[in-house]
Amino acid sequence: xGGALSRRGTLLIVVAxxxxxxxxxxxxxxGAQGKPARTSTAVVSMDKGGEIVLELFPQDAPRxxxxxxxxxxxxxYDGQRVHRVEPNFVVQFGxxxxxxxxxxxxxxxxxxPGYTIKAEFNNRxxxxxxxxxxxxxxxxxxxxxxxxxxxxxxxxxxKYTAFGQVTKGMEVVDKIRVGDRIKxxxxxxK
Numbered sequence: 001x002g003g004a005l006s007r008r009g010t011l012l013i014v015v016a017x018x019x020x021x022x023x024x025x026x027x028x029x030x031g032a033q034g035k036p037a038r039t040s041t042a043v044v045s046m047d048k049g050g051e052i053v054l055e056l057f058p059q060d061a062p063r064x065x066x067x068x069x070x071x072x073x074x075x076x077y078d079g080q081r082v083h084r085v086e087p088n089f090v091v092q093f094g095x096x097x098x099x100x101x102x103x104x105x106x107x108x109x110x111x112x113p114g115y116t117i118k119a120e121f122n123n124r125x126x127x128x129x130x131x132x133x134x135x136x137x138x139x140x141x142x143x144x145x146x147x148x149x150x151x152x153x154x155x156x157x158x159k160y161t162a163f164g165q166v167t168k169g170m171e172v173v174d175k176i177r178v179g180d181r182i183k184x185x186x187x188x189x190k
Contacts, residue, residue, distance in 0.1 A: 044077070045183040052148075052169035054131055061120040061163035064133050064142070068163065071113060071144055072185040081181045083108050089153060091176045092134060094145035103179050112143030124162035126153045129173075131164035148173050 044052060058065040071077060079099045084092035095111040102108075119139040126132060126149055134145035139159075148166060150173070166173060 043187075044072075044185040046172075047181040047183050050169065050172035050175070052172050053167045054164045055167045056131075056164040057122075057124060057162065060122040060124055061133075061161050063117050064120055064161050064163040067117055067144075068146065069187055073187045075184070076113065076144060077182050078184045079181065081179050082176055083178065084147075085176060085178050086150070088151040090132075090147040090149055091173055092145060092147040093182065094134070094143075096144070109145075112145065114143075116141045116143050120161045120163070121158050122162060123158075124165075126156040126160065126162060128152060129166035129170055130162050131166070132156065133161045133163060135160065150174070 056065045056068070076096065077094065080093055080096065081098040081103065082091060082093045083095050083098045083103060084090065092109075095109055096113070097105070097107060097111040116138075117140070119135070119142065121139075124130065128149055128151055130149045132147050132149065133142040134147055135142040142161065
């Protein structure tokens, strides 16, 4: 992998179908004038069961957090399958083609939402449990593919956008396999 998270020109990020479970995503940060920002929780339910809780980093990557939550609220990730699992590296999902195409289709891992967002590189290290955004060689080419780190990858630090981390359910992430399906991701505003 050479420290890059790309596959056929797209960084394949896997927030894998968490083996029949759920992923809860919590976002919170101080908003304008120091007021507490709204907190969001996204619960990703896997077909095979399980739950993963993600704390998001809106203070470090506001556009990436907003993009992920917006896609989740629209049901974009619902029914998708994890299309990439690299032992000790990443679990990745977010290619809408994974809903219908065979996992061995040559185009698997190249799909996205139809737009891209600019990089928000930050000081968060890519350690086990960190949530990152996949991209191609172009730093501003991220869209919908995300990954959860299975192990540390310092070579990604400052080159990819870290925008969250697993706070509960890493044992579920460890069991994810290519083809595992995300049942749904529900966002709860607080």
